[in-house]
Amino acid sequence: MKRVISIILCTVLVFCTVAPCVTANQENIPSFDWDGNPIIFIQGYSGPILIRDRGLETEEQIWGINAKDLIKKLASNLPGLISGLAKYHNGDTEPFVEKFREFSAELVDDISMMPDGSSKYNVVSYPTYVEEASVKYINEEKDGDYLPMTEGELIEAMAQTVPEDKIFIFNTDWRRSQIVNCEHLDEFIDSVLKYTGAKQVDIYALSHGGQLTATYLYYHGTNGKIDNVVMNSPAVRGTSLLMELLGDKPINFNLKELLHFGGVMLGTELDIRWATELLPAEFLNSLVKTVFNEVLLPHAIYFGSAWDFMDIETYTALRDVYLDPIENAAIIERADKMHFDCMANIDKGLKAAQAAGVNISIIAGYGTQMGTGKMVDSDYIIDTVSTTGAAAAPYGTTFAQKPKIYGGCTNEAHNHMSPTQAVDASGAYLPENTWFVYGLCHTQAKWDKYVLPLILELLLTDNIKDVHTDERYPQFDLSQCPLDGVYAKFTDSPSGTFTQDSTTLLIRNLSDNHKLTITAVTLNGEPLRTGEIIIDSGEEATVPCIPASDGKPQEITITFQRRGGFLSNEYSRTIYFSAA
Numbered sequence: 167m168k169r170v171i172s173i174i175l176c177t178v179l180v181f182c183t184v185a186p187c188v189t190a191n192q193e194n195i196p197s198f199d200w201d202g203n204p205i206i207f208i209q210g211y212s213g214p215i216l217i218r219d220r221g222l223e224t225e226e227q228i229w230g231i232n233a234k235d236l237i238k239k240l241a242s243n244l245p246g247l248i249s250g251l252a253k254y255h256n257g258d259t260e261p262f263v264e265k266f267r268e269f270s271a272e273l274v275d276d277i278s279m280m281p282d283g284s285s286k287y288n289v290v291s292y293p294t295y296v297e298e299a300s301v302k303y304i305n306e307e308k309d310g311d312y313l314p315m316t317e318g319e320l321i322e323a324m325a326q327t328v329p330e331d332k333i334f335i336f337n338t339d340w341r342r343s344q345i346v347n348c349e350h351l352d353e354f355i356d357s358v359l360k361y362t363g364a365k366q367v368d369i370y371a372l373s374h375g376g377q378l379t380a381t382y383l384y385y386h387g388t389n390g391k392i393d394n395v396v397m398n399s400p401a402v403r404g405t406s407l408l409m410e411l412l413g414d415k416p417i418n419f420n421l422k423e424l425l426h427f428g429g430v431m432l433g434t435e436l437d438i439r440w441a442t443e444l445l446p447a448e449f450l451n452s453l454v455k456t457v458f459n460e461v462l463l464p465h466a467i468y469f470g471s472a473w474d475f476m477d478i479e480t481y482t483a484l485r486d487v488y489l490d491p492i493e494n495a496a497i498i499e500r501a502d503k504m505h506f507d508c509m510a511n512i513d514k515g516l517k518a519a520q521a522a523g524v525n526i527s528i529i530a531g532y533g534t535q536m537g538t539g540k541m542v543d544s545d546y547i548i549d550t551v552s553t554t555g556a557a558a559a560p561y562g563t564t565f566a567q568k569p570k571i572y573g574g575c576t577n578e579a580h581n582h583m584s585p586t587q588a589v590d591a592s593g594a595y596l597p598e599n600t601w602f603v604y605g606l607c608h609t610q611a612k613w614d615k616y617v618l619p620l621i622l623e624l625l626l627t628d629n630i631k632d633v634h635t636d637e638r639y640p641q642f643d644l645s646q647c648p649l650d651g652v653y654a655k656f657t658d659s660p661s662g663t664f665t666q667d668s669t670t671l672l673i674r675n676l677s678d679n680h681k682l683t684i685t686a687v688t689l690n691g692e693p694l695r696t697g698e699i700i701i702d703s704g705e706e707a708t709v710p711c712i713p714a715s716d717g718k719p720q721e722i723t724i725t726f727q728r729r730g731g732f733l734s735n736e737y738s739r740t741i742y743f744s745a746a
């Protein structure tokens with residue numbers, strides 16, 4: 167019975183992650199002194215809607231997360247899938263794979279690509295034209311057929327400063343190579359400039375959209391059309407997540423973080439990390455891996471974007487296994503260009519764009535293990551190294567000594583080492599313009615009391631030149647979403663640091679709804695004598711805390727309970743500090 171419940175729970179969770187998110191609290195979002203440029207918002211992988219035969223009688227939406235349709239489809243296939251799952255669990259994998267193949271056949275065929283990397287069907291992304299791409303148009307057409315907007319909360323926050331007819335959604339055909347997509351983006355930027363009469367645009371881009379933006383800056387960054395660019399969790403040099411899923415090694419999902427990530431995405435304070443014990447981990451690992459390899463891989467090899475997600479070494483090795491030099495010549499040509507030209511030299515490309523006047527900011531999560539269990543620093547989905555170009559020690563370790571960086575920042579007055587002593591930003595693509603947020607779940611800014619204002623200020627204003635400009639936004643800080651529970655800093659020192667005179671630790675309750683009971687605080691593993699402290703939602707408390715005087719990095723762990731029945735399980739957050 168427990169297993170059946172677990173399987174149902176897993177199914178629910180998987181579908182919860184694609185359900186629409188709840189509205190975030192916008193009360194604390196200030197408005198900014200906007201630079202007047204139209205904003206182009208570029209979303210992440212597989213978000214954009216795809217339409218077949220647009221304008222023809224046979225017009226049909228063939229891709230786009232639509233929870234209603236998905237649930238309907240799932241419901242009609244559920245008995246077969248469940249009986250397949252039961253057999254899978256007893257070691258017979260084939261019936262489930264067959265059922266899943268059947269379940270996904272139409273969807274997979276609709277989005278198929280040809281051996282030359284072009285679409286099997288006549289497909290465009292939506293919005294297709296600039297006239298239908300503004301947030302104003304999209305909001306007014308809410309009853310229309312297509313709703314192309316994700317990250318609605320973030321756009322809503324942006325719209326407190328920028329008129330909705332000056333915010334545009336750019337969607338591209340995410341199946342294709344970024345080499346093709348960046349030309350599409352260039353055309354779209356031209357159409358926004360013409361449509362609005364503006365001289366320059368600002369770009370906010372997420373994840374795969376961030377990789378697109380970096381690629382665009384590499385090829386077109388000196389063309390004068392771009393003012394501010396903020397890339398949040400960009401997959402600049404791909405992600406090892408996909409390689410882990412497609413490779414032949416077993417995976418070992420980090421389910422605890424997955425549940426946390428799910429909670430952040432849903433904007434719920436219902437912290438169910440404890441449910442990890444109920445999840446049949448081995449079963450899930452094997453199931454996901456099998457479905458990827460048996461059902462999706464044969465199609466994914468014709469997606470230019472799948473190759474763009476690989477690092478140079480993996481790409482070279484797998485290209486020679488999976489792609490035919492004649493039949494797949496066009497895919498290879500673009501993927502070669504992406505890897506050996508763009509990705510190999512991306513730091514030079516970004517610096518050239520910067521020198522030409524583009525204000526580029528990168529925001530990256532770090533301090534989380536890769537979702538598939540690989541021991542790399544990541545935001546769960548993308549390696550911190552790929553996002554930022556910084557050096558990172560294997561997940562869970564620190565640098566034994568400062569890594570040798572070739573090129574990069576050599577200014578001795580700069581400290582580019584993370585408080586965790588695991589990330590060195592001196593060799594990042596842009597060491598002075600990359601912000602690292604400890605615990606930021608891949609792209610999830612909408613609910614984060616720190617990241618959201620940072621994005622808006624970087625994007626909409628010219629206030630922040632680099633990571634040294636504003637003490638409120640240091641190079642390394644912590645995610646502050648309600649599900650993180652607590653934030654802490656020393657009262658006399660900027661976030662993430664301490665001084666020789668530090669004596670007091672400030673702890674903030676990040677919850678929007680719950681009192682927290684702090685049950686323990688430890689400094690470098692030694693309990694501080696604080697007793698229980700109750701902190702109201704959004705409030706702060708201070709505790710005496712004197713860091714070691716040798717100037718070595720400090721580690722503070724705060725254990726807490728969310729008050730209120732079901733939520734009262736115990737959680738903890740470990741926060742790192744380095745000498746100011």
Ligand SMILES: [Zn+2]
Binds near residue numbers: 576577580582597
């Ligand atoms: Zn520097």
